[in-house]
Amino acid sequence: MESKGSGRFTMSRCLRSGDTVHASVVVTLLLGVWCASALEVSVGKVPFMEAMNGSTVLLPCIYSSCIGIKNLYFNWHYNDNGTMAKLCEGVIPIEGVEPRVQEYQERIEFVGSSKHNNISILLFNVTFEDEGEYTCFARNPKEKNRNHSAVFTLFVVDELKVVDNTVTTIIVSVVGGVIGLIIVVMVTKTVVLLILKKSAEKNAGIRTDSSSATASPL
Numbered sequence: 001m002e003s004k005g006s007g008r009f010t011m012s013r014c015l016r017s018g019d020t021v022h023a024s025v026v027v028t029l030l031l032g033v034w035c036a037s038a039l040e041v042s043v044g045k046v047p048f049m050e051a052m053n054g055s056t057v058l059l060p061c062i063y064s065s066c067i068g069i070k071n072l073y074f075n076w077h078y079n080d081n082g083t084m085a086k087l088c089e090g091v092i093p094i095e096g097v098e099p100r101v102q103e104y105q106e107r108i109e110f111v112g113s114s115k116h117n118n119i120s121i122l123l124f125n126v127t128f129e130d131e132g133e134y135t136c137f138a139r140n141p142k143e144k145n146r147n148h149s150a151v152f153t154l155f156v157v158d159e160l161k162v163v164d165n166t167v168t169t170i171i172v173s174v175v176g177g178v179i180g181l182i183i184v185v186m187v188t189k190t191v192v193l194l195i196l197k198k199s200a201e202k203n204a205g206i207r208t209d210s211s212s213a214t215a216s217p218l
């Protein structure tokens with residue numbers, strides 16, 4: 001509630017009358033650019049993931065369209081060493097209506113939802129052969145059947161993380177120990193230097209006393 005109010009305050013402070021016109025022009029332009037690309041498919045900000053063999057992974061994909069969709073065709077395919085293997089395909093009749101999806105691989109399951117523009121799939125029991133590029137493809141007849149796609153890369157790993165952690169722990173302890181040792185050495189050095197300086201001052205004082213004592217009779 002409070003942050004909203006302060007946000008509006010900053011806005012009104014920044015946008016004086018002339019700026020408001022500019023801002024609306026910019027917004028219109030942005031909308032125009034955004035709408036020109038109509039349909040968009042995305043596999044998320046991080047287009048890859050590491051999965052352990054035997055696990056189940058979500059291959060994410062969402063679409064968006066500002067002109068709306070009608071009979072949106074989509075599929076997922078896997079780049080199997082150059083040949084594209086189709087994993088599943090479906091058609092979303094209109095927004096909000098769930099598609100009938102055909103799955104061509106028994107370990108694939110469509111888990112998307114038209115309500116959330118989600119056309120993600122699950123891949124069960126991952127094997128090392130599943131590593132590679134998965135393409136989420138979509139085509140909206142509303143925009144001259146232009147093709148859109150996004151690629152998600154899957155890496156399959158064995159349980160190596162535990163070993164890595166042990167190595168990391170060892171490295172961290174060694175580095176920590178060395179840094180601790182350096183600190184101890186430096187503190188010791190400072191203390192010793194301080195003591196030496198103190199005793200040197202004392203010695204100097206004694207010497208001045210003795211020199212003045214020997215000098216005075218002369």
Ligand SMILES: *[C@@H]1O[C@H](CO)[C@@H](O)[C@H](O)[C@H]1NC(C)=O
Pocket residue numbers: 053054055158
């Ligand atoms: C992963 O692969 C390794 C080596 O092939 C195998 O020993 C292990 O059982 C596999 N793990 C699972 C969960 O399938």
Ligand SMILES: *[C@@H]1O[C@H](CO)[C@@H](O)[C@H](O)[C@H]1NC(C)=O
Pocket residue numbers: 081
């Ligand atoms: C993939 O292709 C390369 C070269 O084209 C070949 O050497 C390799 O054996 C192929 N791998 C599989 C899994 O088919």
Ligand SMILES: *[C@@H]1O[C@H](CO)[C@@H](O)[C@H](O)[C@H]1NC(C)=O
Pocket residue numbers: 106107108124125
């Ligand atoms: C995944 O593996 C488990 C255990 O091996 C098996 O019960 C299950 O049916 C498999 N799931 C699929 C979709 O293959």
Ligand SMILES: *[C@@H]1O[C@H](CO)[C@@H](O)[C@H](O)[C@H]1NC(C)=O
Pocket residue numbers: 058060062111112113116118119120
């Ligand atoms: C898509 O749906 C799946 C399954 O319900 C869910 O796990 C995933 O988070 C959804 N993705 C997005 C971007 O909403």
Ligand SMILES: *[C@@H]1O[C@H](CO)[C@@H](O)[C@H](O)[C@H]1NC(C)=O
Pocket residue numbers: 145146147
């Ligand atoms: C879209 O892809 C299909 C193959 O899936 C191809 O036949 C068609 O020519 C492509 N359309 C455009 C406009 O690139």
